[in-house]
Amino acid sequence: MLSRKAEDYLEAILNITETNGYAKIKHIAETLDVTPPSVIEMVKKLDKKGCVTYKKYGGVTLTEKGRGIARVVKDRHDTLKAFLEIITVPEKIADKDACTMEHELHSVTVKQIKNLVNFVKTSPGHPQWLGHFEEFCETGEHPCGEERRSKSE
Amino acid sequence: MLSRKAEDYLEAILNITETNGYAKIKHIAETLDVTPPSVIEMVKKLDKKGCVTYKKYGGVTLTEKGRGIARVVKDRHDTLKAFLEIITVPEKIADKDACTMEHELHSVTVKQIKNLVNFVKTSPGHPQWLGHFEEFCETGEHPCGEERRSKSE
DNA sequence: TAGGTTTTTATGGAAAACCTAACATCGATC
DNA sequence: GATCGATGTTAGGTTTTCCATAAAAACCTA
Numbered sequence: 001m002l003s004r005k006a007e008d009y010l011e012a013i014l015n016i017t018e019t020n021g022y023a024k025i026k027h028i029a030e031t032l033d034v035t036p037p038s039v040i041e042m043v044k045k046l047d048k049k050g051c052v053t054y055k056k057y058g059g060v061t062l063t064e065k066g067r068g069i070a071r072v073v074k075d076r077h078d079t080l081k082a083f084l085e086i087i088t089v090p091e092k093i094a095d096k097d098a099c100t101m102e103h104e105l106h107s108v109t110v111k112q113i114k115n116l117v118n119f120v121k122t123s124p125g126h127p128q129w130l131g132h133f134e135e136f137c138e139t140g141e142h143p144c145g146e147e148r149r150s151k152s153e
Numbered sequence: 154m155l156s157r158k159a160e161d162y163l164e165a166i167l168n169i170t171e172t173n174g175y176a177k178i179k180h181i182a183e184t185l186d187v188t189p190p191s192v193i194e195m196v197k198k199l200d201k202k203g204c205v206t207y208k209k210y211g212g213v214t215l216t217e218k219g220r221g222i223a224r225v226v227k228d229r230h231d232t233l234k235a236f237l238e239i240i241t242v243p244e245k246i247a248d249k250d251a252c253t254m255e256h257e258l259h260s261v262t263v264k265q266i267k268n269l270v271n272f273v274k275t276s277p278g279h280p281q282w283l284g285h286f287e288e289f290c291e292t293g294e295h296p297c298g299e300e301r302r303s304k305s306e
Numbered sequence: 307t308a309g310g311t312t313t314t315t316a317t318g319g320a321a322a323a324c325c326t327a328a329c330a331t332c333g334a335t336c
Numbered sequence: 337g338a339t340c341g342a343t344g345t346t347a348g349g350t351t352t353t354c355c356a357t358a359a360a361a362a363c364c365t366a
Contacts, residue, residue: 005353024312025312026313034354034356035355035356035357036314037313037314037316038354038355038356039313040313041354042354056314057312089262090261094262097258100254101253101254104253105250105254106242106246108242109247112237112241116286119285119289123295124297127282129280129282132272133269133272136272137272142272142276156323158323177344178343178345187323188326189343189344189345190326191325193345209331209344209345210343210345
């Protein structure tokens with residue numbers, strides 16, 4: 001199991017690699033706001049665990065395993081952020097909190113949140129209940145009052 | 154700012170206090186599955202920060218501040234767990250993941266999740282969309298297909 | 307090949323949490 | 337009041353995680 005920080009490093013390396021084609025120690029250090037020696041130390045650990053390929057003076061590359069982990073983390077982040085924005089959490093807060101949540105959640109949990117996000121996103125038309133939810137947030141009242149809904153939406 | 158563990162201690166002390174009227178070192182240790190010396194160490198820290206009152210051989214009491222924090226943490230936990238169960242995450246996983254999430258989330262985020270939980274819980278009748286969501290989880294399809302919904306649910 | 311840049315090593319440290327072993331205190335019983 | 341078992345406390349470590357500074361090594365380019 002990787003630590004949060006280790007996952008952060010992988011995510012950063014993935015982002016840098018996708019942009020620049022490769023990842024330099026210096027760039028990783030700048031991205032994560034740490035000094036190069038800290039990067040070296042972590043990169044060695046990640047190499048030992050088979051997540052990256054690291055050769056002295058040779059830059060850093062993600063292995064299949066490392067790329068897989070990085071993608072999962074990134075996907076989690078995106079999913080969680082999307083969910084938070086659906087329930088009208090401001091973008092910056094959503095992004096920050098997604099960073100917090102992107103580690104350590106059980107895969108079932110993430111899957112269900114992803115399901116919810118997809119449910120809303122692929123819904124034909126903006127779901128009624130979302131509008132109702134937003135109104136509920138402001139008023140604390142259900143727009144449709146006491147009436148029971150019929151089978152069709 | 155308190156660490157996660159510190160918050161866990163406060164939460165445990167709150168629970169024990171509510172059940173037994175007071176909290177003994179031994180009981181806290183058992184609850185958190187650590188040794189008494191570990192409890193002493195943390196309790197001293199919490200005392201310094203004004204979250205508990207601790208006197209040698211005199212047990213531990215929450216201060217107003219400490220009780221406030223503990224309640225917030227517990228409320229977050231309950232809210233997050235309730236949300237996860239709404240999206241059909243199994244109870245044990247929901248509880249565990251709530252433990253993970255109960256720290257560090259922005260208050261706005263928690264508030265919105267709480268809103269969602271209340272929106273569903275206070276809804277007159279079981280919300281249509283929840284049933285649709287569950288079906289969506291299984292089939293990946295929206296039960297209501299292409300049709301656009303009218304204004305009323 | 308000189309120079310600056312980047313990378314690496316070596317070393318250390320802060321902080322959080324935990325432990326074991328030994329000692330102190332408490333409280334109930336004799 | 338002395339004793340003893342349970343509980344609480346202290347002292348001294350260990351581990352883990354992450355980061356830093358300083359100095360040496362390698363690299364690259366003019």
